[in-house]
Amino acid sequence: MASRFSPVLGRPPADQLGRIGIQLYTVRRAFQDDPERTLAQLAELGFTEVEAAGYPPGSAEDFHQMLRRHGLTIPSSHVGLPAADPDWERILDTAAALEQHFIVVASIANANRQTLDDWKRVATLFNHAGAAAAKRGLTFCYHNHDFEFRPLDGLVPYDLLLANTDPALVKLEMDLYWITKAGQDPFNYFARWPGRFPLVHVKDMDATPRKFFTEVGTGVIDFPAIFRRARQAGIMHYFYEQDVTPGDPFESAAASFRYLRSLRF
Numbered sequence: 001m002a003s004r005f006s007p008v009l010g011r012p013p014a015d016q017l018g019r020i021g022i023q024l025y026t027v028r029r030a031f032q033d034d035p036e037r038t039l040a041q042l043a044e045l046g047f048t049e050v051e052a053a054g055y056p057p058g059s060a061e062d063f064h065q066m067l068r069r070h071g072l073t074i075p076s077s078h079v080g081l082p083a084a085d086p087d088w089e090r091i092l093d094t095a096a097a098l099e100q101h102f103i104v105v106a107s108i109a110n111a112n113r114q115t116l117d118d119w120k121r122v123a124t125l126f127n128h129a130g131a132a133a134a135k136r137g138l139t140f141c142y143h144n145h146d147f148e149f150r151p152l153d154g155l156v157p158y159d160l161l162l163a164n165t166d167p168a169l170v171k172l173e174m175d176l177y178w179i180t181k182a183g184q185d186p187f188n189y190f191a192r193w194p195g196r197f198p199l200v201h202v203k204d205m206d207a208t209p210r211k212f213f214t215e216v217g218t219g220v221i222d223f224p225a226i227f228r229r230a231r232q233a234g235i236m237h238y239f240y241e242q243d244v245t246p247g248d249p250f251e252s253a254a255a256s257f258r259y260l261r262s263l264r265f
Contacts, residue, residue, distance in 0.1 A: 017227070020260050021049030021075070023201060023241035027249045028053065036066055043070040045254050046261065051199075051239045052077035053106070060097035067098075075237050076102035076173070076199060078143065081112070081122075082129055089132070096136050102199060102237075103133055104141040104173050113147070119157045123164035130169030141199055143173040149182035158184075162193050172196050174233075175241075177203035180221055181211050187229060195234035200226075201241045202260065213244050215252050217259030224265035 022042055024031050031038040035056035042050065050072055055063055067074055077095060082088035082105075095103045105126075112118055130140035148158035162172070174197045179186055190197065204219030206212050216223065227235075240260065245252035 015227070016264055017238055017260055019048045019237070020046065020257060021051055021237055021239040022047045022253060023051045023053060023078075023239045025053040025078070026240070026242050026245070026253060030249070031056070035063075036069075039066060039070045039072060041250055042253070043072055045250070045257050047072070047240075047253075047257065049073050049075055049237060049239070051075065051104075051237075054078075055094065060094045064098050074098050074100055076100055076104050076141070076239075078104050078106035081105050081108060081125070085132075088129055092133060092136050092138060095138055100138065102139045102141050102171075102173075104143050104199065105129075106143050107145060113157065116152050116155060116157075116160065119152070119160050120164060123161055126161070126165050126170045130166065134169055139171055139198065140169060141171045141173045143199075143201070144175050144178055146178045146182035149179070149184050162189075162196065167193075167196060171198050171234075173199035173201065175201040175203060176221055176223075176226065177201065177205050177213065177241075180205055186226055186233075190229050190233040194232050197233040198236040200233075200235055200238055202238050202256075203241045203243070204256075213242050215242065215245075215259070216240055216256035217263075218255075223260075224263060227263070227265045 027038055027042070048071065050067070052074060077100060079091050082091065091103065108122060112122065126140065126142060133140040142161065144158060148161070149156055174186060174189070176186060202216055202223065204214050204216045204221050206214040206219050240253065240256045242249070242252050242256065
C-alpha cells in the first residue's frame, strides 16, 4: 500500500485497500452448487482475489481458466494438515498449477494438539512442509482459530509455533475475528514477530455476549487501526470471510465489500 503525498500541506492522505479478496468458505454452498456462477457474482461485487477452501471438480487448469474468465486471481488456498509427503506434494502441485503464492493449513485436529509436545511436533511438521513449499516458490502459512491461544502448562501454543518455526519457511494467516475472540491483541503479535503475517482474514465480531460473526464494519474490531500496521505485520492480502451470515451470503459479502472499499486509514 504505497502512500502518496497530498499537494495540500504535503501530508500523505489516508490509505486504502487496493485489492480486496474473499475466502470462498463464505459462499461455500453456492460455490459447491455452481462454481462458475459464484465466481461471476463475486467479481460483479468487486472482489478481485479469492482464497479457496477446496477446489471444484475438474483439473487445476480448468479452475484456473474459470478464475481468469472473471478477472480473479487466487493467491492462496486452505488445505488440511498433510499426513504424508506424497499427499503434500500433490497439494503443492495443484497450488503451483493455479499460480498461487501461498498454501495455508486451515486448522489442526483436536487429537493432534493435546499437549505441548504435540504442538512441538506440529512446528517440526510445519518447518518440513514449509521447506517443500519453498522449493515450488510457495510460502507456507497457518491459519488460526481461538484454541491456539489457550495456555498449556503456562505456554501459549500460538507463541510456541511462532518461536519454533523458521520465519523464512513458515508464516501465519491471522484471523482477526478468532484472535480477538480469544482475548488477544493483534498489535502485540505484529510487534513481537514483524513480517510473519502476510495474510489476514478480515472477519468482524458483533457486540453481543455471543461474540458472533457479523458483516465487516458493523462489529467491534478496529480494522483501520490494524491496517495501519500492515507494513509492520507484513500483510499482503486481505480476505473477507464470514463463517455464518444472517441471510444471503452474497448480500453480506456486498455490505462488507462496500465498507472495505470506502475505508480510509
